[in-house]
Structure formats: C-alpha cells, structure tokens
Amino acid sequence: MPKRTRLSILLLLASAALVTACGGGEQRQVIQNKGSDTLVNVAQAWAEAYQTVNPVVVVAVSGGGSGTGIAALINGTVDIANASRAIKDKETKLAKDNGQDPVKHVVGFDALAVYLHGDNPLDEISIEQLAEIYADGGTYLNWGDLGVEVPGCQDQEIVVVSRQNNSGTYAYFREAVLGDKDFKLGTRDMHGSKDVVDLVEKTPCAIGYSGLAYATDHIKMACVAQETGGSCTNPSVATAVDGSYPIARPLFMYTNGEPTGVVGDYMNWIKSNEGQCIILEKGYAPAIEANCG
Amino acid sequence: MFEATQLNRKNKTRQRMFSIGLGSMTGLLILPVALIMGMLIYKGAPVISFEFLFTSPTNGMTAGGIFPALLGTVLLVIVALLASVPLGVAAAIYLSEYAPDNWFTRAINLAIINLAGVPSIVHALFGVGAFVIFFKFGTSILAASLTLAIMTLPVVIVATRESLQAVPMAFREACWNMGATRWQTIRSVVLPNAITGILTGVILEVSRTAGETAPIMFTGAAFFLPLLPQGVFDQTMALSLHLFVVSTQVPGMPEQLPFGVALVLISMVLIMNSLSIALRMYLRGKKKW
Numbered sequence: 001m002p003k004r005t006r007l008s009i010l011l012l013l014a015s016a017a018l019v020t021a022c023g024g025g026e027q028r029q030v031i032q033n034k035g036s037d038t039l040v041n042v043a044q045a046w047a048e049a050y051q052t053v054n055p056v057v058v059v060a061v062s063g064g065g066s067g068t069g070i071a072a073l074i075n076g077t078v079d080i081a082n083a084s085r086a087i088k089d090k091e092t093k094l095a096k097d098n099g100q101d102p103v104k105h106v107v108g109f110d111a112l113a114v115y116l117h118g119d120n121p122l123d124e125i126s127i128e129q130l131a132e133i134y135a136d137g138g139t140y141l142n143w144g145d146l147g148v149e150v151p152g153c154q155d156q157e158i159v160v161v162s163r164q165n166n167s168g169t170y171a172y173f174r175e176a177v178l179g180d181k182d183f184k185l186g187t188r189d190m191h192g193s194k195d196v197v198d199l200v201e202k203t204p205c206a207i208g209y210s211g212l213a214y215a216t217d218h219i220k221m222a223c224v225a226q227e228t229g230g231s232c233t234n235p236s237v238a239t240a241v242d243g244s245y246p247i248a249r250p251l252f253m254y255t256n257g258e259p260t261g262v263v264g265d266y267m268n269w270i271k272s273n274e275g276q277c278i279i280l281e282k283g284y285a286p287a288i289e290a291n292c293g
Numbered sequence: 294m295f296e297a298t299q300l301n302r303k304n305k306t307r308q309r310m311f312s313i314g315l316g317s318m319t320g321l322l323i324l325p326v327a328l329i330m331g332m333l334i335y336k337g338a339p340v341i342s343f344e345f346l347f348t349s350p351t352n353g354m355t356a357g358g359i360f361p362a363l364l365g366t367v368l369l370v371i372v373a374l375l376a377s378v379p380l381g382v383a384a385a386i387y388l389s390e391y392a393p394d395n396w397f398t399r400a401i402n403l404a405i406i407n408l409a410g411v412p413s414i415v416h417a418l419f420g421v422g423a424f425v426i427f428f429k430f431g432t433s434i435l436a437a438s439l440t441l442a443i444m445t446l447p448v449v450i451v452a453t454r455e456s457l458q459a460v461p462m463a464f465r466e467a468c469w470n471m472g473a474t475r476w477q478t479i480r481s482v483v484l485p486n487a488i489t490g491i492l493t494g495v496i497l498e499v500s501r502t503a504g505e506t507a508p509i510m511f512t513g514a515a516f517f518l519p520l521l522p523q524g525v526f527d528q529t530m531a532l533s534l535h536l537f538v539v540s541t542q543v544p545g546m547p548e549q550l551p552f553g554v555a556l557v558l559i560s561m562v563l564i565m566n567s568l569s570i571a572l573r574m575y576l577r578g579k580k581k582w
Contacts, residue, residue, distance in 0.1 A: 028523065032432065041543055044517040045353050051519045060528045061517040062432075063542060064510075075426060192541050214544045282353075 027056065029262045034062040035069020035082030036168050037192050038110060038211045039251055042282045043082055046270055049278055053269060057262050066168030073254055074098055079263050081254040084110065084168030084211075085175075102254045107270055109285035111212040111240035112173060112247040114222040115161075115200045122148045126228040127177055127246060133158060133207060134173075136182040143205070152204035161196050161208030162187040169193060172249045173209050209247075212236070213283030240285040251284065333559060337552030345553060354517065354539060355546050359554055361521055365434075365529035366561065369509060370502045372438035372525060373445065378495060380442070381449030388450070389457040390479055409447035413507045416444040420512040435525040437513025444508055445498040452497065456490020457483055489573045496569040500562045506533040516542070532558045 033043055040063040047059035069081035074095045087095075087102055095102050114125055125146070132140040142156045143149060150156065162183055163170040170189075174180060188206075190196045196210040201219045212235050215221060225232035226246050239245035259267045269275050277292035279285075297305075344358050351357035392398040420440030430436040460483050468478040506514075514531040516538055522529045536558060540551040 028520065030527065032528075037542065040516055041353060047517055047519050048351070048353070058518060058520045060432075060515045062514075063516050063538075077425060077432060194544055195541060197544070216544070 029057050031057060031059045031080060031263055031266055032072075032078040033059050033080045033082065034064060034072050034078045036066040036084045036251070037063045038066075038084040038169055038213075039082040039107075039253075041213070042108070042251075042279050042284060045278050045282055046275060049274075050266065050269065053274075054262075054265070057266065059266065065164070065166045066171070067166030070102075070254065073102060073256060074100060076100055076256070079255065080259075080267070083252045083254060084249065085171040086250075086252065087254060101257045103256070103258055105253045105255065105267055105271070106250045106287045107253050108251045108276070108279040108287050109240045109248050110251050111235040111237070111245050111285065112169065112176075112209050112249065113212045113215060113235040114224060114247075115197055115208045115210060115215075116220040116222055117150070117152075117200060117204045117206060118218050118220050119152055119204055120148070120150050120220055122146060122150075123223055124225055124232045125222040126225040126230065126232075128228050130177045130224075131179070131181070133160060134162070134183055134187070135178045136184050138184055150204055154205070157205060159203055159206040160184065160187045161199055161203075161206050162189050163193075163196065163210075164189045164191050169210065173247070176247050176249070177209075211284070212240070215283070237280065237283070237285045248285070250287075330559070333552055333556040336549060337554075337556035340547075340549045340553035341556065346557065349519075350517070353545075354543055355550070359532070359535060359557065361518060362530040362532045362535040362554070363557065363561070364521060365514065366503055366532040366558070368434055368522065368529060369438050369441060369513070369531055370499055370565075372434060373441040373502050374495065374498065376439055377442035377446050377449055377498065381446050381494070382453050382491060384446075385450045385453035385457060386479060386484075389454045390475065390483065405447050405450055408443075409451070411444075413444060413505055416440055417508040417511050419443070420508055425512055431526065432511070432515075432528050433513050433526045434522060434529050435513070437509040437529075437531075438525070440508045440512045441502045441505060444505070445501055448497050448501065449491075449494045452494025453487070453491045456487040456493070459490060460486045489577050492569055492573045492576070496566055496573075499565050499569070503562050503565070504533055504558065506531075506537055510534055532561070 033047065040061065043061045047061050050057060050059055066083040066085050069078065069083055070087055070091050072078040073081035074091065076098065081102075087104070092102060114130065116122055122143075129140065129146060132138040132145070140146065141158060143153065143158055144156055163173075174183065188199065190199060193210045193214045196208040197214045197216060197219060200206040200208040201216060212221075221235055223232035223234045224246055233239050233245045235245055240248035253267065253270070255263060255267065258264075271287065273290055273292075276286035276288055276290035280290055280292055346358060346363065347360050348358035349361055350359065388398065388401065392401075417440065420436060420443075424430045424436035424439050425432055464482050464486065465478050468482050473481075509531055513528055514534040515528045516534075518528060518530050532554060536551060536554045539546055539554055
C-alpha cells in the first residue's frame with residue numbers, strides 16, 4: 001500500500017515538526033500583557049529586556065488599544081493590561097462583577113504632541129484653538145482661521161486627524177482638550193499612533209495628535225499654550241515630567257489585585273531604574289527620577 | 294474558388310479583434326501578480342539572509358530576524374490542518390457517499406456555504422468566545438488554529454465533495470456489483486481516485502491559513518514574544534500579524550524590513566503550494582482514467 005505509506009510519512013513529518021518546536025525542558029512562566037497601542041512598543045522593549053533579567057519568564061505582548069487591554073483584564077485573559085487612560089468606573093464595576101480587582105500602576109508619562117506637516121508655518125497653538133478645530137460645534141475649518149496659509153494645501157481646509165474611539169489617546173485628548181465634548185464629524189480616525197504621524201507627514205493640510213515618541217524628523221510639533229496668546233510649551237520628556245506641558249498624561253498598567261510572584265517581580269522591575277530608563281529611551285517620560293547615565 | 298465576401302472579411306476582423314481584446318484582458322490578470330512579486334523581490338530581497346530567517350527580532354523588532362513569526366505560522370498551519378482535514382474530509386465523504394437527499398442534507402449544505410461566507414473577523418470573535426474563554430484554552434496556538442480550522446473547513450469540504458463526485462458512478466456500481474460494501478468501495482476505489490482533488494482543497498487551505506491575520510490576532514498571535522512557543526497552549530508570533538506590526542505599529546522601522554517579511558510570507562505560501570501541486574501532478578500521472 002504505497003499510498004498509505006506516503007500518508008503516514010506525511011503525518012510523521014508533521015508531528016515531528018510539532019514535537020521539535022515544542023521541545024525544551026525548563027519550566028517557563030508566561031505573563032500575558034495586552035492593551036494600549038501607545039504603550040505597546042515600550043511593553044515590547046520591556047519584554048525583550050526582561051529576558052536578560054529573568055530568562056524563565058516570557059512576557060507575551062499584544063496591542064489593540066487601551067479598551068482592548070482593559071476588556072481582557074475584565075475577562076481574566078491577561079495578567080497585565082496596558083492603558084493610556086485611567087480605567088472607567090463602569091469598567092471597574094464590570095471587573096468586580098467578574099471577580100477581578102484592577103490595581104493601577106503608573107509606569108510613565110506621555111506628552112501628546114500636536115503634529116503638523118513640515119511645511120506648515122504655524123508654530124503655536126492653544127488648547128482653545130485645538131478645541132475649535134476638533135470639537136463638535138468648533139468653528140475653525142480652514143487654516144486661515146488660525147491666521148496662516150499652508151503651502152501645498154489646496155483649498156486651505158484643515159484635514160483633522162484623530163484616533164479610533166477605543167484608543168486611550170482618543171479618550172485623553174477628548175478629556176483634556178475638548179472638555180469631554182464630542183469630536184467633530186468628518187475626522188480621519190486612524191488605528192494607531194504611528195498611522196496618525198504617517199498621514200500628517202504626507203498631508204500638508206493635516207493636523208493630528210499622537211504620542212511624542214512617534215515623532216519623526218520630517219514632521220513639525222506645535223508649541224502648545226494653555227490660552228490663546230499665552231506662553232507656550234514645547235512637548236518634550238522634560239516638560240512632561242515637570243507638568244508644564246499642558247497635554248501630558250500618565251501611562252498605566254493594571255494588574256488583577258496587588259501583583260505577586262513573577263508578575264510582581266516584573267512590575268517592580270518596570271518601576272525600577274532599569275525599567276524606567278527603557279521607557280525614557282522610547283521617548284516617554286519616566287514615572288520616577290530615573291538615573292540612566 | 295471561394296472569393297471572400299465583405300461579410301466574411303467583417304467576421305474575420307471582428308474575430309481577430311475579440312481574440313486580441315479578450316487575450317489582453319487575460320494578460321492584465323498577470324499584471325498585479327507580477328507587480329506585487331516584482332516589488333517585493335526588489336525591495337525585500339536585500340534584507341533576506343540566514344540571520345533574518347533564523348534569529349529572533351532584537352532592538353524593538355527593528356533589527357534581527359523573524360524566526361519566531363516564521364515558526365509560529367508553520368505551527369498554526371500544521372495544527373489547523375490536523376484539525377480541519379480529518380473533519381472536513383469525513384464530512385465530505387458522508388455528504389457525498391452516504392447522505393440521502395433530504396431537507397437535513399440540504400440544510401447542512403446551506404450551512405457550509407454560509408460558513409464559507411462568514412468574514413474572518415467574525416470567526417475571530419467566535420474564536421475568542423468559544424476557544425479562548427469558554428473552553429479556557431486561553432490565547433494560544435490551539436485556540437488560534439481551531440479558529441483557522443473552522444474558517445477553512447468549508448474549503449476542504451467543498452473541494453473534497455466535488456472531487457468525490459467527479460469519480461464516475463460506474464466505478465462505484467462496478468465495485469458494488471462485486472459485493473463490496475459502501476465503505477470498501479469508498480476506501481479502495483473512490484478515495485484513491487479523488488485524492489488529487491482533496492489535495493487541491495488542502496493547498497487552498499494552507500494558503501489561506503498562512504495569510505490570515507484577523508482570526509489569530511485575538512486568539513493566539515502576539516505582538517511580541519521573547520521566546521519560542523513550547524506547546525499548543527502557548528501563544529506565538531505569526532508572519533501575517535508581524536507584517537502588520539512592523540508596517541504600522543513600530544516607529545523607526547527600517548523601510549526594507551516590512552517588504553522582507555512580506556516576501557517571506559508569500560514565498561512560504563508559494564513553496565507550500567508548489568510542493569502540493571507537484572505531489573498532485575505525480576498522483577494524477579498514476580491515474581488510470
């Protein structure tokens with residue numbers, strides 16, 4: 001029966017491949033870490049670096065947005081949820097109903113930069129002006145309303161770039177800039193921090209907001225003032241740490257109860273000097289005074 | 294002797310026109326494939342190296358290789374095949390060889406067609422609900438592969454059933470007349486003659502499974518994992534998701550790297566397909582009708 005032989009060889013190969021891939025003896029412990037797209041690259045860097053600290057612990061990192069991470073914590077499918085906004089009361093209640101107890105850890109700060117195309121002559125923008133551009137009922141539609149003419153932008157109409165609504169960046173911007181009003185209709189809602197920067201970089205008419213860590217060499221960041229005509233502050237790690245930059249927010253990790261065991265060790269390491277220097281290196285502000293040499 | 298009339302000439306011109314017109318339309322089909330492959334090879338080939346294929350990513354995934362993702366995709370495909378091929382082939386055998394033509398069979402056929410039409414993101418959510426949470430597999434290779442298996446099941450069933458039905462009825466009748474049972478007939482006459490068609494279904498499944506992103510994103514594939522998976526209950530990285538991640542999520546990514554990942558993904562599918570096609574041609578060559 002040559003056909004049967006061939007089939008069994010195939011099956012044998014398949015299972016052999018499976019066994020080889022799954023080999024390896026040491027007892028390893030997996031930490032599930034999911035959530036914010038803002039934090040995902042830092043989380044990845046932490047996971048990568050933690051291999052040298054404790055090779056037995058595997059940190060599995062996934063993105064999807066702050067909402068995704070918190071939902072997973074509520075469902076009990078993750079050990080640590082990353083969030084660029086605080087958990088809502090409604091979510092806390094859901095979690096409690098599910099037998100979970102979300103505990104907040106501040107792991108760093110993020111300055112939300114207002115991005116403009118490299119050719120845009122605008123240097124300063126105030127929170128009020130941002131609200132006029134972004135909020136429902138806001139009156140600014142053209143760059144002329146801000147007193148500038150943007151070269152390469154055909155009808156001077158502002159292309160408003162925002163984020164999808166389960167993003168923590170979206171939630172924070174809405175709270176801090178729009179005063180919890182709704183966004184205008186017709187914004188371009190991007191599905192990632194980097195997508196916002198990519199679009200604004202290529203679109204002369206555009207304005208967008210995203211984490212400072214996503215800045216590139218070809219894009220301009222506006223100096224943000226609390227009030228129109230007031231003194232403005234440039235987004236930077238330093239101005240986020242000292243609180244002078246008006247739109248900087250804390251970055252959170254949530255665990256189920258006070259973390260113990262490997263998750264506890266990992267959280268402590270993240271909050272230690274070593275962990276905090278990694279977040280600094282990624283362009284965010286550390287939660288503690290980190291000494292990184 | 295026969296002078297071409299005006300009508301003859303007109304028909305001839307029209308015939309040529311359509312031949313060229315339709316032919317060039319067909320030629321256009323090759324264009325996207327050629328462009329995609331050309332672009333990927335041109336931009337992606339420089340990053341392909343032994344290190345790229347067989348080491349782990351480093352430095353925030355902007356350097357190093359893609360081995361965990363490559364291995365992850367292979368594992369996901371194998372486990373999905375192990376689940377869907379036996380199930381799909383068995384169902385197809387029943388539907389084609391045993392099932393009477395009644396409302397129940399027709400309902401099953403309808404369900405299969407509908408299953409094939411369900412968007413992959415819906416399969417993904419089903420996978421989360423069923424495998425990750427209800428069966429408590431967690432986000433794991435098993436959960437992701439089972440989701441993929443369910444998604445590709447219709448392909449296997451339809452391809453298998455069609456190839457079974459392509460085996461002439463006379464073969465079965467001849468066998469039954471010799472006193473063979475239905476199963477003996479299936480085992481020794483129908484299946485050997487249908488194996489090429491079944492393989493086609495499997496080929497299609499492999500291609501689709503390897504490329505899918507949505508169903509594995511929530512059920513088993515991770516953005517990043519520092520180590521390789523040790524078993525089917527571990528999470529894994531996967532090429533398709535890795536391609537999404539390196540092209541949209543990571544700042545400071547070298548421009549070539551996403552093209553390299555895409556090239557590896559598409560080559561993997563092409564190589565698997567060619568192997569299966571070669572096997573199919575070999576088996577077909579042995580066919581006696």
